[in-house]
Amino acid sequence: MSRSVFSSPSLANHPGLDEWVSVGSDGRISIRSGKVDIGQRISTALAMIAAEELDVPLDRIDMVRTVTGEAPDEGITSGSNSMMESGSAVRLATATARRHMLAQAAEQLGVDVETLEVDDGLIQSRGTNRSVTYGEIQGDKPFGVDVDPDVDVKDPETHRIVGEKIAPLGLSEIVTGSYRFLHDMKLPGMLHARVVRPPHYNARLEGINDEAADRLREGGFEIVRDGSFVAVAGGDEYAVIQAAERLFAACDWDTSGALSEDDIFERLTANPRESRPVENDGVPQNKPVPPLADPPENAAATLEARYDKPYHAHASMGPSAGCAIWQEDGLQLWSHSQGIYFLRDAVAEAFDIDPETVRIEHVPGAGCYGHNGADDAAFDAALVARALPGKPILLKWTREEEHAWAPYATATSMKLRASIDSGGRVIDWSHESYGDTFNMRPRSGPNMAGAARLLSGRFRETPPPEFIPQPAMVRHMGIHRNLDPLYVFPNKRLVKNLVRDLPLRTSALRTLGAYGNVFAIESFMDELAEAAGIDPVTFRLNHLEDTRGREVLEAVAARMDFSADDGLGRGIAFAQYKNLKAYAAVGVELEVNDAAEVILKRAVLAGDAGEIVDRDGMAAQYDGGFLQAASWTISEQVTWDRDGITSRDWETYPILGFDNVPDIETVLIERPGVPFLGAGEAVSGPAGAAIANAIYNATGLRLRRIPFTPDAIRAAAMEA
Amino acid sequence: MDSLTLTINGEARRIDCDPATPLLFVLRNDLDLTGAKLGCGLEQCGACAVLVDGEATLCCNRPAGEFAGRDIVTVEALEKDPVGAAVQKAFIAEGAAQCGYCTAGLVVAATSLLKANATPDREAIVAGLEEHLCRCGSHGRVIAAIGRAAKEIGNV
Numbered sequence: 023m024s025r026s027v028f029s030s031p032s033l034a035n036h037p038g039l040d041e042w043v044s045v046g047s048d049g050r051i052s053i054r055s056g057k058v059d060i061g062q063r064i065s066t067a068l069a070m071i072a073a074e075e076l077d078v079p080l081d082r083i084d085m086v087r088t089v090t091g092e093a094p095d096e097g098i099t100s101g102s103n104s105m106m107e108s109g110s111a112v113r114l115a116t117a118t119a120r121r122h123m124l125a126q127a128a129e130q131l132g133v134d135v136e137t138l139e140v141d142d143g144l145i146q147s148r149g150t151n152r153s154v155t156y157g158e159i160q161g162d163k164p165f166g167v168d169v170d171p172d173v174d175v176k177d178p179e180t181h182r183i184v185g186e187k188i189a190p191l192g193l194s195e196i197v198t199g200s201y202r203f204l205h206d207m208k209l210p211g212m213l214h215a216r217v218v219r220p221p222h223y224n225a226r227l228e229g230i231n232d233e234a235a236d237r238l239r240e241g242g243f244e245i246v247r248d249g250s251f252v253a254v255a256g257g258d259e260y261a262v263i264q265a266a267e268r269l270f271a272a273c274d275w276d277t278s279g280a281l282s283e284d285d286i287f288e289r290l291t292a293n294p295r296e297s298r299p300v301e302n303d304g305v306p307q308n309k310p311v312p313p314l315a316d317p318p319e320n321a322a323a324t325l326e327a328r329y330d331k332p333y334h335a336h337a338s339m340g341p342s343a344g345c346a347i348w349q350e351d352g353l354q355l356w357s358h359s360q361g362i363y364f365l366r367d368a369v370a371e372a373f374d375i376d377p378e379t380v381r382i383e384h385v386p387g388a389g390c391y392g393h394n395g396a397d398d399a400a401f402d403a404a405l406v407a408r409a410l411p412g413k414p415i416l417l418k419w420t421r422e423e424e425h426a427w428a429p430y431a432t433a434t435s436m437k438l439r440a441s442i443d444s445g446g447r448v449i450d451w452s453h454e455s456y457g458d459t460f461n462m463r464p465r466s467g468p469n470m471a472g473a474a475r476l477l478s479g480r481f482r483e484t485p486p487p488e489f490i491p492q493p494a495m496v497r498h499m500g501i502h503r504n505l506d507p508l509y510v511f512p513n514k515r516l517v518k519n520l521v522r523d524l525p526l527r528t529s530a531l532r533t534l535g536a537y538g539n540v541f542a543i544e545s546f547m548d549e550l551a552e553a554a555g556i557d558p559v560t561f562r563l564n565h566l567e568d569t570r571g572r573e574v575l576e577a578v579a580a581r582m583d584f585s586a587d588d589g590l591g592r593g594i595a596f597a598q599y600k601n602l603k604a605y606a607a608v609g610v611e612l613e614v615n616d617a618a619e620v621i622l623k624r625a626v627l628a629g630d631a632g633e634i635v636d637r638d639g640m641a642a643q644y645d646g647g648f649l650q651a652a653s654w655t656i657s658e659q660v661t662w663d664r665d666g667i668t669s670r671d672w673e674t675y676p677i678l679g680f681d682n683v684p685d686i687e688t689v690l691i692e693r694p695g696v697p698f699l700g701a702g703e704a705v706s707g708p709a710g711a712a713i714a715n716a717i718y719n720a721t722g723l724r725l726r727r728i729p730f731t732p733d734a735i736r737a738a739a740m741e742a
Numbered sequence: 743m744d745s746l747t748l749t750i751n752g753e754a755r756r757i758d759c760d761p762a763t764p765l766l767f768v769l770r771n772d773l774d775l776t777g778a779k780l781g782c783g784l785e786q787c788g789a790c791a792v793l794v795d796g797e798a799t800l801c802c803n804r805p806a807g808e809f810a811g812r813d814i815v816t817v818e819a820l821e822k823d824p825v826g827a828a829v830q831k832a833f834i835a836e837g838a839a840q841c842g843y844c845t846a847g848l849v850v851a852a853t854s855l856l857k858a859n860a861t862p863d864r865e866a867i868v869a870g871l872e873e874h875l876c877r878c879g880s881h882g883r884v885i886a887a888i889g890r891a892a893k894e895i896g897n898v
Contacts, residue, residue, distance in 0.1 A: 203842075420783065649881055650877065
């Protein structure tokens with residue numbers, strides 16, 4: 023046993039051991055967490071932690087589905103926080119449970135607690151034949167004690183489950199088709215429903231052709247209308263899809279509020295904005311932004327560059343869905359939201375009902391990677407259910423809705439300037455980031471702040487007041503996530519700019535602003551290294567004191583041959599997510615072919631996320647995160663015109679396919695006994711920059727605007 | 743109500759439905775075979791793939807009536823198929839899914855591929871996945887899983 027270095031903020035609000043752990047008389051262990059599975063395998067990691075501390079096999083652990091009012095409220099499953107928050111809480115809770123049960127066992131068996139050993143839930147006293155099981159001691163009884171934040175946890179050297187490569191929970195059901203997604207729900211008397219969306223954000227419903235509506239009603243369909251929110255429901259799903267198309271044709275829309283077609287990258291730096299300096303390890307300050315001073319006198323070179331990224335879509339494989347029943351005693355919802363407690367409060371706010379009368383059960387959906395359409399679809403289902411009380415409503419979005427109506431990651435621009443001295447050291451550094459908000463999850467608050475951020479809320483007859491986002495002021499949030507580099511630079515000037523009056527709906531996508539900021543910083547580091555005449559790895563190491571950061575960077579560098587003369591371009595990049603979470607270094611080898619396509623050949627990823635629990639799950643977060651970010655970088659941008667979003671499916675919003683997958687080598691740094699950092703978002707930013715740097719290495723073209731499509735590469739070549 | 747008879751997972755199934763309904767909806771809603779998923783309804787993503795006469799076929803947008811007399815096999819029945827079972831086992835061994843929404847379609851595509859070509863090289867595997875998308879980034883693991891399944895089948 024060793025003194026725990028693990029701590030969890032989740033325990034402050036949920037200190038009771040019974041909130042986290044219970045033991046059945048059959049010896050099965052139930053674990054409750056407020057963090058939900060979204061493809062990142064958090065349940066697997068939590069189950070492994072629990073099985074390890076309790077010395078039971080993994081299959082003795084039941085991960086209880088997350089339900090409001092039953093599971094601990096751990097906020098949102100986001101920000102790479104789940105391992106630190108829930109992983110640490112479960113470790114401390116199960117260690118407390120073990121100690122509690124062993125103390126009782128010692129008393130019951132009349133032996134010293136030091137003599138007790140646990141094997142497969144059987145507590146035995148060494149040197150005696152006396153034993154008792156967890157189930158006998160604790161079966162179906164409450165613990166009635168709090169989780170001890172200072173409890174001793176197992177010495178990592180004795181771990182038998184934590185750190186192993188195991189098959190993730192649910193995967194055998196997934197590959198055999200028996201895993202139940204929300205989309206697969208079937209309840210007695212259930213109706214399917216579809217929303218009839220307006221042509222674009224600003225369109226409003228003038229009226230519905232009565233005759234067409236009557237025909238649909240005669241055909242057995244229910245039409246639900248609340249202002250400009252229109253939906254249709256019926257017993258047969260495909261018939262409902264067709265009915266929704268007929269209903270759309272019968273709707274008369276006022277489309278006068280066209281979307282702005284101005285160049286988004288001009289608007290980002292020209293529109294009104296809220297600017298804040300960012301200081302003290304990534305915290306914005308409420309004070310004026312200092313002007314950009316002239317470069318220092320000892321500057322040997324001063325570089326300036328602007329980097330841009332477009333709007334990106336979550337583009338979940340499954341269109342979002344929600345299921346709802348409105349009953350006399352309350353609203354039951356099923357949702358694949360990442361934050362069911364926030365959603366509960368927002369829905370209650372929208373309907374002006376007591377949140378305690380809303381119960382939301384999390385049911386898995388397709389991977390969301392942030393605030394996709396999940397919360398909106400749940401609210402849509404609730405709007406329909408409220409109009410048809412007592413009937414279960416399964417409402418699914420279409421592919422077009424997911425692409426055109428879910429929030430996007432904002433387009434961002436990053437303006438950097440830095441000077442180096444004659445020794446190749448950075449002597450001043452300025453970085454300004456511009457973008458819309460990342461912070462539009464439906465979190466309730468004054469002026470119906472939760473309801474106002476649910477998509478269909480704004481289309482209702484009586485919409486909530488418009489939500490005006492304010493600059494996020496907490497450390498490494500939104501636009502200023504990873505704006506502060508981990509490198510040791512003097513004279514840093516860091517500025518976040520929340521830009522107003524931009525055309526598209528935005529919110530949180532994996533890494534928030536970190537992807538754009540790290541793309542910019544790590545591209546610029548290569549530009550500076552070249553100006554200094556120093557290789558990119560050495561240049562970074564010269565400015566990096568953090569030993570764990572150096573280790574991942576060196577791990578990748580050791581596996582890359584920058585001197586190879588094989589026509590491939592090579593690039594490297596590094597960051598620590600939020601300067602607090604997991605470390606990632608990325609090396610990329612690629613080819614830019616005659617068609618100006620970027621062909622990924624090889625990627626080397628090194629990660630340090632503290633103690634490794636689910637080894638393969640962590641690796642999957644790195645290699646999957648790399649491929650997703652590569653797709654953003656090479657292929658993706660949301661497009662629109664005055665009449666609405668034009669990237670509405672997989673042809674108009676192409677993503678990386680199976681034909682451009684590199685060999686990936688993922689190196690995980692071993693940190694037994696070191697606090698969990700959370701691995702889900704570490705690799706995305708470095709992935710984008712490593713690709714940009716490798717393209718430069720291959721072609722001499724410095725691409726500063728994502729995505730690096732053949733058109734973009736050809737345009738850059740023409741300018742060169 | 744119209745009806746039609748389809749051969750699904752080796753059984754003749756009479757279904758009361760409009761034969762114009764895409765096969766995917768019939769499988770999911772009338773037969774409770776929910777393994778195949780609706781990802782787009784546009785034949786662009788592959789989540790809806792099933793085997794039709796042994797070949798991976800997208801069924802989100804093709805009328806069920808067109809499949810009368812054909813041998814339809816869904817992911818739920820692949821455990822009983824030696825190739826399908828090897829593919830499923832290999833997907834688990836390689837951890838070749840994250841959210842799993844696209845996975846059933848990929849398992850079907852892989853089974854179809856290995857039935858047609860027992861020793862596919864990487865190029866052939868990639869070609870066999872041309873109609874499929876994945877958003878979590880499990881691509882490399884899926885390709886590795888298909889290679890692993892091919893080897894396992896070859897060793898039997």
